[in-house]
Ligand code: MF3
């Protein structure tokens with residue numbers, strides 16, 4: 001008798017791991033005809049890492065990021081209380097650096113991909129990643145200070161745009177539009193919505209008031225590292241992209257220009273500036289997807 005290969009497909013045992021990557025037994029997962037696989041946290045955690053390289057955070061991780069987030073907010077409050085005309089952007093860097101270290105944390109930007117300072121300070125037409133230096137803050141300027149701290153191994157990232165002295169009408173306008181667009185994005189965060197829903201809401205909010213959304217920089221997963229998967233664009237279509245699930249932690253940080261969205265980088269390869277010289281503002285929070293919505297781990301209004 002001739003040996004013949006079995007025509008049957010290689011069979012997956014009922015008790016073997018499900019090929020979908022859930023980490024569950026096959027019989028408890030995709031073998032259950034017509035039924036959705038049960039969505040335990042552990043199975044989703046495996047699936048999100050294998051599929052998207054997203055590392056979902058557990059209870060302990062979340063508490064760690066929350067504590068780092070508290071320090072980030074305290075740092076921003078300190079900066080706000082000290083900001084005045086005549087200060088240099090490097091003075092702000094010193095405040096952030098010393099306060100962070102004094103509180104047992106590390107400033108994540110320092111030497112990150114060659115970044116030379118402990119915080120990003122972005123004035124007026126600077127969109128983001130301004131390197132602290134000799135630039136003097138003048139009455140009427142707007143200044144974004146972006147703080148990322150590492151406390152007990154956990155990262156949290158937030159920023160705000162402050163007024164220096166008394167703001168003019170354009171400064172007020174772009175800061176308000178920018179803050180509101182971040183809030184519109186955060187409001188979309190709940191299980192079942194997608195990454196695209198966040199960008200869609202931000203874009204609608206900002207463009208609806210005549211401002212523009214920067215495309216080159218995006219929000220990002222955070223917690224175990226400074227920048228993790230996924231990327232979170234601040235523009236997009238409803239329903240596009242990865243579905244949000246509990247345990248995801250990422251930033252929402254729209255950069256909004258009063259003029260056109262285009263930018264260029266200065267010779268330092270970091271400082272991003274509006275091409276048309278218009279004002280740009282930004283607000284950022286680190287947000288957790290919960291069972292029924294979101295929790296900001298760097299909460300402010
Ligand atoms: N904090 C910025 C962000 O929101 C990243 C700054 S990277 C640095 O993602 F190297 F410039 F610090």
Ligand code: CO
Pocket residue numbers: 157219220251253284
């Ligand atoms: Co960020």
Ligand code: CO
Pocket residue numbers: 146147148157158159253284
């Ligand atoms: Co940041």
